Amino acid sequence: MGEPGLQTMNIIARFGQFLLIGLFLLPGAAWSTSLEQQRNDFLLAERLIASGNEEGFLEISAGLLDYPLYPYLRYQWLKDNLQQTDNILGFLATYKDTRYAGLLRAKWLDYLAKHERWFEFSQYYEINDDTALECRFYWANYKLGNTVQVLNAVKRLWTSGDSLPKECDPLWSVLTRSPDLTPELIWQRFASALRKNHLHLADHAKRFLGKSEQLIADSWLQVHKKPALIQASDFRIGDDKRTGQVFAHGVDRMSRSDMDLALTVWDSRKPSFSIDSQTAQYLERKFALALARKQDPRAYNRLDQLLNSDEEVREWKIRAALYEQNWPHITHALAGLTAEEQADPKWRYWQARSLVETGNAVQALAVYNKLAEDRSFYGFLAADTVNKPYQSLNKPVFLADNELKALADETDFKVVREFNYWNRDVEARRQWWFAIGKLTKQRLMIAAKLAQQWQWDQIAIMTLVKADYWDDLELRFPLKFLAQVQANAYLQDLDPSIIFGVMRQESMLDKNARSAANARGLMQIMPKTGQQIAGNLNESWQSENSLFNPDINIKYGAFYYKQLLSRFKGHFALATAAYNAGPNRVAKWLPVSKPIPADIWIETIPFKETRKYVTAVLSYAMIYQQRTQRNTLKIKNLLLDVLPG
Secondary structure, eight states: OHHHHHHHHHHHHHHHHHHHHHHHOOTTOSOOOOHHHHHHHHHHHHHHHHHTOHHHHHHHHGGGTTSTTHHHHHHHHHTTOTTOHHHHHHHHHHTTTSHHHHHHHHHHHHHHHHTTOHHHHHHHOOOOSOHHHHHHHHHHHHHTTOHHHHHHHHHHHHTTOOOOOGGGHHHHHHHHTSTTOOHHHHHHHHHHHHHTTOHHHHHHHHTTSOHHHHHHHHHHHHHHHOGGGGGSTTOOOSSHHHHHHHHHHHHHHHHTTOHHHHHHHHHHHGGGSOOOHHHHHHHHHHHHHHHHHTTOTTHHHHHHTOSSOOHHHHHHHHHHHHHHTOHHHHHHHHHTSOHHHHTSHHHHHHHHHHHHHTTOHHHHHHHHHHHTTSOSHHHHHHHHHTTOOOOOOOOOOOOOTTHHHHHHTSHHHHHHHHHHHTTOHHHHHHHHHHHHTTOOHHHHHHHHHHHHHTTOHHHHHHHHHHTTOOOOHHHHSOOTTHHHHHHHHHHHTOOHHHHHHHHHHHHTTOTTOBOTTOOBTTTTBOHHHHHHHHHHTTOOOOOGGGGGSHHHHHHHHHHHHHHHHHHTTTOHHHHHHHHHHOHHHHHHTSOSSSOBOHHHHHHTOSOHHHHHHHHHHHHHHHHHHHHTTOOOOOHHHHOOOBOOO
């Protein structure tokens, strides 16, 4: 029995020696192993870790101390050997700036909690988004005697109404045995859980109430399940305060299935109940926004009567007035924006339109001329209005000598490069986002150029967005797949810029893009849609993965867009909206009785995603027209009046 224990101690001691070597070894020191050999040893080290061969891993890793993925290997070993406290602490100190420090810390804290090592847990815990660890931190503090601090934190979690991980259960036991668990706190938990439709949590909270209050809670639950109960003329469930809360909750639930009925019940019966102002304003806001999205003529007045106006309310107030084409209302709503909101190109455009419609053409011209300098959908609309060329400034990111190489040679980016070498795309991307999280905006611009050099177009674009730099058009609007785009544009009688615009918005030209809904490839085609298109083209359907093939994806995407364009009689805004939201939904958004200007139709699309999508695709098409040195499209020519459906 003694010899295996001694052997284990020797192995741990040797591991500690290697740790010390790693701590004090200078860059470029005695290790002379070639990169090729290190890559071979890296694969061997992974196999040794997988087999649990500690001695073999320690031996092979001695030659990998300066290999970029060495911290990754160390993490892979230590996460399965969490009992090695000294080595874990050494790793957290030595590699604190790596992505793996946070990952290892989380696993080690979980280990410490399971072994009830609360002092160490409390000492090494760092705030993060892991609720389970947060609860364990509070529990550690409770075990260390910090009762008041813990109870305050637990009350905040309790009243959230959320379902929480099992790691929080011991805290609930503490709270339920504490005099801090007042009836009002229980009601807060109950109401919050019901608002989030967590019936089991509400039912659990109810058990802590007195018998008479449990009867009220039961009535509340019945209204939650059957909101029509609040329509009874004698509706009451006990004290006035709870009756008002339950009535408001019933109206809220009713609105999810029948908004018009809920609004009628609310308007006619709310004076009969005691309802706190916060709840009343919540429902008033909900009804006003719902009416605006339904393009209901009552929307503007209800939005205008809200006591508290946030950004969403202010914007929908403008849209409600736009749909009515009531220009005095539009002017009034625009005046209610904050100074920052008024500076947005979108609202500057509508300010100019409003000035024209209210007889202030000279002022409007000044706004249009200034806005025409903006490279955006609204800037292009303004440019067309005053007959100016589109803003086309292309100012690539300036790189000083050696800046690109210097960034690539930093440790974080060497790690990215190695994961790329091993075709481990997920790890490479995670490491990239971790690495650029440390950079200033100036260095983010350099990182974007590095991603461009590595042909990571999507990553390059997204990184440049984080840098808040918009004038490197070659980076932001790459011309990959130009031959396929031009060929399919010719086949479908489309301008290539339109196809590029869709591709740029859908995937940022990442041929391997895949959405949460399983849309695939450059033009984000759903497999079912792809199969239908293959049939329409009299082609045999290959497989879902065939949509990652640029030749197939662009062919199918261009064909589908042309189908939508034909369905909507050549209207590009409608076809583009349908590509995003579906043709049946767009058909429901068409005006009922008379034509509506296309810019107003776009601005009043009920879905924020689709509004942004249409303006993005059409503006990107104008930019790609410049990138491909064409001059056939104008935004105004794509925006004919939208006719009734």
